[in-house]
Amino acid sequence: MVESFVVNCYKPPMDNKQAIAASLDWSQAPAQSQDGLAAGLKIDEYERIVTALGRVPNQTELGIFSVMWSEHCSYKSSRKHLSKLPTTGPNVICGPGENAGVIDIGDGDAVVFKIESHNHPSFIEPFQGAATGVGGIMRDVFTMGARPVANLNALRFGDPSHPKTKHLVAGVVAGIGGYGNCMGVPTVGGETEFDPAYNGNILVNAMTVGLARADRIFYSAAGGVGNQVVYVGAKTGRDGIHGATMASAEFSEDSESKRPTVQVGDPFKEKLLLEACLELMATDAIVAIQDMGAAGLTSSSVEMASKGGCGIRLNLDLVPLREDGMTAYEIMLSESQERMLMILKPESEALAAAIFAKWELDFAVIGEITDSGNLELIRHGTRVCALPLSPLVDAAPLYDRPFVIAEPAAEFDDSTIAPTHPDSLLRDLKTLLARPNFASRRWIWQQYDHLVGGQTVIPPGGDAAVIRLTRDHVDMKKGLALSVDCNPHYCFSEPRRGGAYAVLEVWRNITAVGGRLQALTNNLNFGNPEKPEIMGQLVGCLEGMAEACRALSVPIVSGNVSLYNETNGEAILPTPVVGGVGLVDDVSKAVTIGFKSAGDLILLLPATRTDLFLNQKTSSLGTSAYRREVMGLANQGRPPAINYSLELATAAWLGQMMKEQRISACHDVGSGGLLVALAEMAMKGNLGAAVTLPAAIAPLVAGFGEGLWSYLLTASPTDAEAIMAAANTQGITIFTLGKVTAAAELKVENHGTISLSELRAGYDSFLPNLMQN
Amino acid sequence: MKIAIIVFPGTNRENDIRAALVTAGVAASNLQLIWHRETAIPAATDLIVLPGGFSYGDYLRCGAMAAHSPIMREVKSAAARGVAVLGICNGFQILCESGLLPGVLLSNQGLKFVCREVELEVATNQSIYSRKMVKGHRLRAPVAHHDGNYFAAPEVLAELQDRDQIVFKYAADDNPNGSALNIAGIIDSSRRVLGLMPHLENATDPLAGGIAGRAMFDSILNG
Numbered sequence: 001m002v003e004s005f006v007v008n009c010y011k012p013p014m015d016n017k018q019a020i021a022a023s024l025d026w027s028q029a030p031a032q033s034q035d036g037l038a039a040g041l042k043i044d045e046y047e048r049i050v051t052a053l054g055r056v057p058n059q060t061e062l063g064i065f066s067v068m069w070s071e072h073c074s075y076k077s078s079r080k081h082l083s084k085l086p087t088t089g090p091n092v093i094c095g096p097g098e099n100a101g102v103i104d105i106g107d108g109d110a111v112v113f114k115i116e117s118h119n120h121p122s123f124i125e126p127f128q129g130a131a132t133g134v135g136g137i138m139r140d141v142f143t144m145g146a147r148p149v150a151n152l153n154a155l156r157f158g159d160p161s162h163p164k165t166k167h168l169v170a171g172v173v174a175g176i177g178g179y180g181n182c183m184g185v186p187t188v189g190g191e192t193e194f195d196p197a198y199n200g201n202i203l204v205n206a207m208t209v210g211l212a213r214a215d216r217i218f219y220s221a222a223g224g225v226g227n228q229v230v231y232v233g234a235k236t237g238r239d240g241i242h243g244a245t246m247a248s249a250e251f252s253e254d255s256e257s258k259r260p261t262v263q264v265g266d267p268f269k270e271k272l273l274l275e276a277c278l279e280l281m282a283t284d285a286i287v288a289i290q291d292m293g294a295a296g297l298t299s300s301s302v303e304m305a306s307k308g309g310c311g312i313r314l315n316l317d318l319v320p321l322r323e324d325g326m327t328a329y330e331i332m333l334s335e336s337q338e339r340m341l342m343i344l345k346p347e348s349e350a351l352a353a354a355i356f357a358k359w360e361l362d363f364a365v366i367g368e369i370t371d372s373g374n375l376e377l378i379r380h381g382t383r384v385c386a387l388p389l390s391p392l393v394d395a396a397p398l399y400d401r402p403f404v405i406a407e408p409a410a411e412f413d414d415s416t417i418a419p420t421h422p423d424s425l426l427r428d429l430k431t432l433l434a435r436p437n438f439a440s441r442r443w444i445w446q447q448y449d450h451l452v453g454g455q456t457v458i459p460p461g462g463d464a465a466v467i468r469l470t471r472d473h474v475d476m477k478k479g480l481a482l483s484v485d486c487n488p489h490y491c492f493s494e495p496r497r498g499g500a501y502a503v504l505e506v507w508r509n510i511t512a513v514g515g516r517l518q519a520l521t522n523n524l525n526f527g528n529p530e531k532p533e534i535m536g537q538l539v540g541c542l543e544g545m546a547e548a549c550r551a552l553s554v555p556i557v558s559g560n561v562s563l564y565n566e567t568n569g570e571a572i573l574p575t576p577v578v579g580g581v582g583l584v585d586d587v588s589k590a591v592t593i594g595f596k597s598a599g600d601l602i603l604l605l606p607a608t609r610t611d612l613f614l615n616q617k618t619s620s621l622g623t624s625a626y627r628r629e630v631m632g633l634a635n636q637g638r639p640p641a642i643n644y645s646l647e648l649a650t651a652a653w654l655g656q657m658m659k660e661q662r663i664s665a666c667h668d669v670g671s672g673g674l675l676v677a678l679a680e681m682a683m684k685g686n687l688g689a690a691v692t693l694p695a696a697i698a699p700l701v702a703g704f705g706e707g708l709w710s711y712l713l714t715a716s717p718t719d720a721e722a723i724m725a726a727a728n729t730q731g732i733t734i735f736t737l738g739k740v741t742a743a744a745e746l747k748v749e750n751h752g753t754i755s756l757s758e759l760r761a762g763y764d765s766f767l768p769n770l771m772q773n
Numbered sequence: 774m775k776i777a778i779i780v781f782p783g784t785n786r787e788n789d790i791r792a793a794l795v796t797a798g799v800a801a802s803n804l805q806l807i808w809h810r811e812t813a814i815p816a817a818t819d820l821i822v823l824p825g826g827f828s829y830g831d832y833l834r835c836g837a838m839a840a841h842s843p844i845m846r847e848v849k850s851a852a853a854r855g856v857a858v859l860g861i862c863n864g865f866q867i868l869c870e871s872g873l874l875p876g877v878l879l880s881n882q883g884l885k886f887v888c889r890e891v892e893l894e895v896a897t898n899q900s901i902y903s904r905k906m907v908k909g910h911r912l913r914a915p916v917a918h919h920d921g922n923y924f925a926a927p928e929v930l931a932e933l934q935d936r937d938q939i940v941f942k943y944a945a946d947d948n949p950n951g952s953a954l955n956i957a958g959i960i961d962s963s964r965r966v967l968g969l970m971p972h973l974e975n976a977t978d979p980l981a982g983g984i985a986g987r988a989m990f991d992s993i994l995n996g
Binding site for chain 1: 786981
C-alpha cells in the first residue's frame, strides 16, 4: 500500500513502446517487483504485467493489476477445474460469469441467486465482516434486476471452547441479522457447524435469492461509445482497500492488524439503493449495471468495459468521496459498500438522477464509454492510468497447480464399533443431540427476521425453507424451496464423494419439503491451493460435485471460490458449500418435518440397495457423526456411496405422493442417521414415536449409520397403504418403522424409552448456554 | 374504509400490512402508500398505518428521525381530528417518539434482535382494534424487533392501567423483550391511536404465519 507520497518526479526512459507512458502520472516511483509483492502479486506475476504492457506500470496501475489478478477476482487457481461443472440446462438464463446466476421458473418468472463468502473479513471483524457479506450478495442479486426474497447462510466456527468462538458467533450472527433485517429480506435458512479446524479461519457464506421477470434481467456488459458512466449509491471512502487481496492470502497471528481492510456496512443505504435501482430498472434507461463489490470501482469498470468489448474513461475527480485527499489508487481500490456503476442510455440522465434524488443517494456522471479498449483514469486533471483492458482480464495467470488426490480408503468395517453400553442406543441419541453440531440452531435464527414479507411458508428449523412468490402484490401458488449444505468431514475423508454428497444433501432437503431442485450455487472454501493436497481436495470435491450434478441433471449457475483459508499453515476442512433453489408448484402442499397426528405410520426409505449393507459391502459408521461426536474418534474409511438412480426414482415418487397429499411429515436422514432424524420429527411435532429398527441390521448401524436411509415419512394408515402400493410399482423398498404416538417419548423396541423433554434438555440449551457464559 | 400506509425510507413491512388488509377485505384501490416527503394525508382517510421497518436506518433512537419527517406533522393533525392511527413495531416506536403515545421502546433486555412467535393476551377489547376479541383471550403471533422493551415512568404506567389503555400484553412467561407490565401494545387516551410490537399483520395467512391476527383486522374493519 502507498503510505506516503514520493516528492521526486521520476522521468522514465522513453521508447516507442512506451509512448503511452509519457502522458502518465509518474509523481510516484514506477512500480517495481517489490511493490508487486507488497500488493499480493508474485514476482513472476509482476513480470507478466511488465511484458503484457511493454513497460513498467505506475503505482495506481499496479494496484489495479494486483486486485484484478487476485485469486478472489481472477479465479486463477480454480478456473481450470471449475470448467468441469455443468452450468447449462434448458432452464438456465444466465450461468456463471455475471453478478449472479439466473434460471427460468416458468410463467415468465426468473430466480436470480448466488452464494458468496466473506470469511476473512468476518474473522477479523465479525459484525461488519458478516454484515457486508450479506450486503454484497444482495447487491449481486438486485444488480440483475431481481428483488431479493430470501437470504440463507452457511457458517463454520471453531471449537465452542476456543476463546474466540463465542465472540465470533455473536458478532457474525448479529451482523447477518443486522443487515438482512434492516433490508426487509427474510433470512430463512442456513447451517452452522463447529470444528477445531475453523479455529483460526471461520467461514461466513451468504446466499441471496431474488425474483425477477425473465425478460427484465440486467447485465454488466457496457456498450454504446459515448454513453455516460454513472456512479450511484454511497460515497467512496478509504475502507476496504485491498480487501480482495487480503481475501486471497493466508492468515497469520497478526491478521487482526488487517482490520482496516474490512468494509463498514450501511444496510439503510443499501435498502435505498435497492429501491432506487428497481425503480430505475422499471424504466428503459439502463444499458448495463454492475455493483461495486470486491475490488470496487476497479473490477466494476474493468469488467463492464471488457465484457462490452469497449473502453472506459473515468474522471476520478467526479467520484463522490467521503474524505478529502484520496488518491487515484485509493479511489480505485476502495471497497466502500452500497455503490453501483451504471451505463445509461443517451438522454436518460435526468430521469435517473431524479429517481436517485428521491432516494437521497449520490448520483454522479463520472465518465464515458470509449472505443479505445483501454481503462483511462484522470485524477486532478492528470492521466493516472492508461491500461489496455485485455491483459487485465485475459492475461491473468491461469494456474494448473499440481494436486494430489488421496486414494480412497478401504471401506470401514461397521461391525468393529460396539455400542458404548449394551442399552446405550437412546442414551447415545441424547448425547448426540446435545453436541454442538446437533443442538438446536434456534438461538441463531431467532436473531434473523425470517418472516418479513409475510411469505415464509416453512421457516428455519426444517429441511429446506419454503417461501411463496408474489407478483404485483398477488400471492402465487408456487414457491421456492431453499437449502444450503455441506459435510466437510465427508469432503476431507474422500473429496470426490464429499463433493457429490453436498449436492445430494441439498437435493434431499428440497425434495423432502415437496420441491424439485432446479439449480445450484456453490461456495468453494479451501486452504492454500499451492499445497498439492489442498489443491487435490478442491479438484476432488469439484469432480464429485460435477458427477452428482450430471447424475441428477442439475446445473450450477453461480458460485464463489474462497482459497487460502489457513492460519499459520493450518488449513480448514474442505468445505464446498452448495446452495440450492427448488420449485414448489403449490406451497399449500409443502411438507414439514414435525409429526402431525398420533397413529400415523412412520415409514423409512433406504438410500441404497439394502443387500449391500446387509452384506457389509458398504459402510456407514466410519465417517459418521456418531463416531466423531459420541465416540470422540477421528473419521475412518469412506463416506457413503450414492445410488443416483434410486435417488432419482425416490424423489420422483415422493413428489407424486406429496402432490396427492398422502404424506403428513417428511425429513431427510442425513448426518447423525435415523435416530437423530426421528427425534427431530418428534420434538418438532411434540408427539412421540414407537418404532422397531430393521431387524437384519445391527441396531447401531441402523440407528446412527449414515448413507443407509434417505427419508423418514409419516402417513395415515390409509394413505400409507396407497403409498406402499405406489412404491412397489416403482421398485422402491419401504420399511414400516412404527407409529407416531401421543405420549411425548421415543420408544425403540428392545432399546427402551426416552422422553422428549429429556432429549430437549441438551438439544435446546447448548447454544443459549454457550453464548450466555 | 380508506387507509393510508406511510412509507419512510427504511420501512420494510408495508407490503405485509397491505396484504393483511387486503385479506381482511379492503379493496386495493382504498389502500394508498404515502411517501414520507409528502405533506398531506388524502382526504377522507379513515386509518393511517405506520408499518414496521428501520426508518432512516434507526441509527439514532428507533423512530426518532421519522418522528420529525414532514408527513408526521400531518399524521399528528389527522390524529387530533380523530383519524385512527395504527403503528406496528417501528411504527409503535415512531408514535412514541412523536409524542402520540407515551413512553419509549428501549433495546430488548437480551440486547439481541428477536424474531419468534410469542403468546399474547388481549388485555382489553374496549378499542376499535380489539373489539372483536375476547378480553383475556390468548393468541400466538410473531415479534421481530431489537427495541421492543416498553418503558415509561411509574405514574404513566399506572395511568395506562387505570384507563384501560393496555390493549395487548405478552403472556407473563413469554415476554420477549422485558417490557414493563408485559406491554405489547397500548392505545392513546382518545382510544384511536394504537402502537403494538407484535406483527399481527404476519398472522393473517393460513399458509404463512397462521390466522391468529385476523381478529384485529376484523375489529378495525367491521366494527
